[in-house]
Amino acid sequence: MAITESDVRHVAMLARLALTDEQVTTLAAELSGVLGHIDTLQHLDLEGVQPTAHPLAMTNSTREDVVVPGLSRAEALRNAPLSDGTAFVVPTITGGGEES
Amino acid sequence: MTTLDLSSLSARQVRDGIVAGEFSAREVAESAYARIEALEAGVHAFLQLTPELAYAAADRIDAARTSGEDLPPLAGVPAGIKDNMNLVGTRTTCASRMLADYESVYDCTAVRRLLNAGALPIGKCNMDEFAFGSSTENSAFGPTHNPWDLERVPGGSSGGSAAAVAAGMVSISLGSDTGGSIRQPGALTGTVALKPTYGRVSRYGVVAFGSSLDQIGPFGKSVDDVSLTLAAIAGRDPMDATSSAEPVPAYAEMLDRGIAGLKVGIVRDMLEMEGCGEEIRAAVDAAVETFAALGAEVGEVELPSTEHGLAAYYIIGPAEASSNLARFDGIRYGHRAEDPEDVLDLYTRSRAEGFGPETIRRIMLGTYVLSAGYYDAYYGQAQKARTRIIEDFRSAFERFDVLLTPTTPETAFRFGEKSDPFTMYLNDVYTIPVNLAGNCAVSVPTGLCAGSGMPIGLQIIGDYFAESTVLRAAAAYEEAAGFDPVPPLVRALG
Numbered sequence: 001m002a003i004t005e006s007d008v009r010h011v012a013m014l015a016r017l018a019l020t021d022e023q024v025t026t027l028a029a030e031l032s033g034v035l036g037h038i039d040t041l042q043h044l045d046l047e048g049v050q051p052t053a054h055p056l057a058m059t060n061s062t063r064e065d066v067v068v069p070g071l072s073r074a075e076a077l078r079n080a081p082l083s084d085g086t087a088f089v090v091p092t093i094t095g096g097g098e099e100s
Numbered sequence: 101m102t103t104l105d106l107s108s109l110s111a112r113q114v115r116d117g118i119v120a121g122e123f124s125a126r127e128v129a130e131s132a133y134a135r136i137e138a139l140e141a142g143v144h145a146f147l148q149l150t151p152e153l154a155y156a157a158a159d160r161i162d163a164a165r166t167s168g169e170d171l172p173p174l175a176g177v178p179a180g181i182k183d184n185m186n187l188v189g190t191r192t193t194c195a196s197r198m199l200a201d202y203e204s205v206y207d208c209t210a211v212r213r214l215l216n217a218g219a220l221p222i223g224k225c226n227m228d229e230f231a232f233g234s235s236t237e238n239s240a241f242g243p244t245h246n247p248w249d250l251e252r253v254p255g256g257s258s259g260g261s262a263a264a265v266a267a268g269m270v271s272i273s274l275g276s277d278t279g280g281s282i283r284q285p286g287a288l289t290g291t292v293a294l295k296p297t298y299g300r301v302s303r304y305g306v307v308a309f310g311s312s313l314d315q316i317g318p319f320g321k322s323v324d325d326v327s328l329t330l331a332a333i334a335g336r337d338p339m340d341a342t343s344s345a346e347p348v349p350a351y352a353e354m355l356d357r358g359i360a361g362l363k364v365g366i367v368r369d370m371l372e373m374e375g376c377g378e379e380i381r382a383a384v385d386a387a388v389e390t391f392a393a394l395g396a397e398v399g400e401v402e403l404p405s406t407e408h409g410l411a412a413y414y415i416i417g418p419a420e421a422s423s424n425l426a427r428f429d430g431i432r433y434g435h436r437a438e439d440p441e442d443v444l445d446l447y448t449r450s451r452a453e454g455f456g457p458e459t460i461r462r463i464m465l466g467t468y469v470l471s472a473g474y475y476d477a478y479y480g481q482a483q484k485a486r487t488r489i490i491e492d493f494r495s496a497f498e499r500f501d502v503l504l505t506p507t508t509p510e511t512a513f514r515f516g517e518k519s520d521p522f523t524m525y526l527n528d529v530y531t532i533p534v535n536l537a538g539n540c541a542v543s544v545p546t547g548l549c550a551g552s553g554m555p556i557g558l559q560i561i562g563d564y565f566a567e568s569t570v571l572r573a574a575a576a577y578e579e580a581a582g583f584d585p586v587p588p589l590v591r592a593l594g
Contacts, residue, residue: 008464015422015467016429017460018448027464030521034465037522038411041481051483052490054312054342055298055538056564061341075205081436088431091443 003031104131107268107586111177111325112352114271115218118165118176125158125165125176125220132178132222136269138593144244145264147183149223150190154178157220174332175218180264180273183224184231184307185316187211190221194307195239196229198434198454208305209340210274210316210333217332222270226260229456230425231281231309233257234527237515238458246289247587248554252512255285255527258319262289265319268590272329273319278310279413280507280531282317283543287507287557290545290585292326292574293319295531297565298538299344301330302337310420313413313535321585323544323575327351330567346565354568355575360395362573364388365500367561369402370530376509383546383556384506390580391504391573401496401503405488409533412489414525415469415482416536422466428454461521486536493537497563502573505530507543507557530559539564544574545583555583 005028012019012027019027073086082089104123106114117123133151140146161176181187184194186204193199215221228238236244236259246254247267254263258275262285265273275282277295286293294317301316308314318329331352336345366388371381392398430436430450437453440446455463469478496503508527518524534541543557558577562570 003468007468011464011468011471013448014471015463016426016444016447016451017455017463018445018452019460023452023460027461030461031465031468033520034414034461034522034525035468038414038478041408041411041415041485042477044408044481044485046481046484046488049484049487051480052486053483055486055490055536056342056344058299058342058344063338071205076432078205079202079433081430081434090431091440091446093443 003028003035103134104128105268106131106135106178106271107590109271110322111174111271111320111328114177115171115173115175118161119171125161126155128176128178129154129158129220129222132220132270135267139247139267139269139589142245142250143247143263143267144242145180145225145260145267145269146223147193147195147226147241147260148191150221153189154220154222157215161218172216172218173328174214177219177272178222178270179214179219180222180225180261180270181211182227182258182261182273182275184227184276185211185274186305187221190224192224192307194230195227195241196454196456196459197240198428202433206305209302209337211305213333214274214329219272225258225264225273228257228259229459230307231257231276231278232421232458232462234280234284234524235518236260238456240456243515246512247589248290248512250589252514252554253288255288255512257281259285261319262286262291262293265289265291265321266585266587268586271320272325274316274333275319276306276314276316277535278313279417279535280528282319283507283531283541283557283559284528286319286543287555288512290555290583290587291319291321292323292542292544292578293317294326294330294542294567295534295540296330296334296567297540299342300334300346300540300565300567302340302343304337304339308424310417311424312420313417323571323578324352324355326542327355327571344565349568351568351571355572357572358395359391359573359576362396362502363500364391364396364398364573365401365496365503366398367403367503367505368400369404370406370505373509373529375526376506377511379549379551380506380509380511380556384504384558387546387558387577388504390577394576394580399500401500403492403496403533405485405492406533408485409489409536410525410529412482412485412536413532414465415478416486418462418466419470419479420466422463422470425459425463489533490537493539501569503561505559505561507531507559511549511552511554511556534561540567540570542570542574544578545585546581547583
């Protein structure tokens with residue numbers, strides 16, 4: 001199946017990737033090539049076969065519901081590229097983009 | 101200072117030598133760093149060396165010995181750790197610009213267990229970015245070179261872990277295997293490399309790629325070293341709900357029981373597959389004769405659905421990867437784009453700037469096969485093909501104890517040789533079905549290919565939690581094959 005540049009732009013938005021025009025062109029060709037190889041699966045008759053999501057026949061795995069220490073705030077923020085020492089700093093998400 | 105040659109010492113011999121007082125753990129660490137000093141400029145097995153951690157661990161071992169304590173099973177054994185596993189006091193970069201400065205804030209369970217068993221953390225090993233690749237050429241920090249021939253790749257994605265063992269920089273190392281990322285570099289570097297059963301080793305603290313496929317496992321120069329390492333890292337972990345409570349046997353104590361009567365199936369259709377090198381086919385055929393000579397009952401088996409393994413894997417793997425890598429948002433950790441206009445701009449630019457080309461390819465492929473209108477045709481169909489592959493293995497293990505295939509269709513290739521993504525993907529055609537089914541397999545060297553001069557790997561596949569059988573078969577074969585795991589480059593150091 002051929003992937004068009006417009007398909008690539010759509011998927012890139014779903015994947016939250018800002019691609020350059022050059023990347024879009026390259027990826028359209030590369031993904032079409034890879035899909036050409038994996039399209040063989042579509043011709044297999046797998047009617048009635050149960051899908052496998054997970055390889056082990058494990059049933060629910062639970063533990064006692066006890067409170068244990070987790071990461072401290074300082075540890076959780078340690079790798080944040082931008083933080084105010086108590087929270088992650090993000091651009092304004094709601095509203096019209098005005099600083100509030 | 102005594103300079104020990106770690107190439108000529110097994111992990112077991114390192115520990116025994118420390119226990120007997122022949123040398124100290126500190127001298128072992130010094131020898132590891134001396135070897136790295138001599139060869140690392142050409143090999144580039146490491147992204148970070150951690151001498152402070154290694155010497156502190158060595159001093160604890162030496163102090164324990166002085167005070168007469170029993171030493172743990174890997175006491176003083178120098179170890180490499182793939183750089184997708186967290187260890188406090190180290191960066192965990194996944195060989196990505198995205199995580200170039202990421203400091204571990206907790207320990208990966210397998211790494212913690214390895215260190216609790218007395219191993220010395222020598223450094224963090226190079227890899228393909230986020231474990232996407234079969235050559236380490238996708239590392240954002242430059243590739244690792246194969247110690248058998250520096251012009252060739254060591255395989256991947258755990259190429260640094262494999263090369264560090266092959267070059268005698270460490271005795272053992274940890275890698276992770278999602279589609280062959282332990283076994284394939286093991287084959288290409290002449291090391292013993294095990295992918296345990298899914299759930300055998302906790303995945304807590306290894307950066308997730310394909311959550312239903314990933315498994316941590318060991319590299320070593322011998323089956324014995326790999327067995328000791330597996331016993332140290334395996335077992336139930338409350339931090340990973342998919343880790344198994346299946347008891348962990350003393351694998352290394354069962355290696356010498358021989359393989360008389362072991363039922364060994366050669367996977368004929370995989371061996372006859374187009375693209376498998378003639379010399380590799382011949383090496384596997386010769387290995388089959390060795391197994392027969394050792395008293396195994398050899399027969400043939402077919403795994404017809406594994407023909408679709410590669411296609412199913414390149415849907416399921418990228419689908420899971422694209423979901424797992426959605427966490428990189430430029431906010432909580434990782435690369436953050438400068439001066440974002442809004443949150444969408446922050447996400448999309450941080451990700452595009454931080455990820456390398458193969459990572460972007462996998463995310464795009466995974467997002468595509470999961471997107472509206474394509475989900476059933478790709479992901480749904482791949483999940484069903486996965487069931488068929490599991491059924492193939494199940495019926496094969498009704499007749500056989502272990503199955504034999506090549507680990508890879510060819511030996512180590514040259515840098516830049518595989519520029520088309522799918523050509524690279526074909527290198528994992530024999531290893532991928534085992535990840536899809538979730539059982540275990542080890543790669544053990546058979547000898548050198550006359551054509552390329554590079555090592556060839558034999559893959560021994562076992563049923564779920566049959567590591568002891570697989571390792572026992574590998575140990576018997578290893579002794580008969582008599583492969584010398586020391587590359588000429590290392591031999592020349594004298």
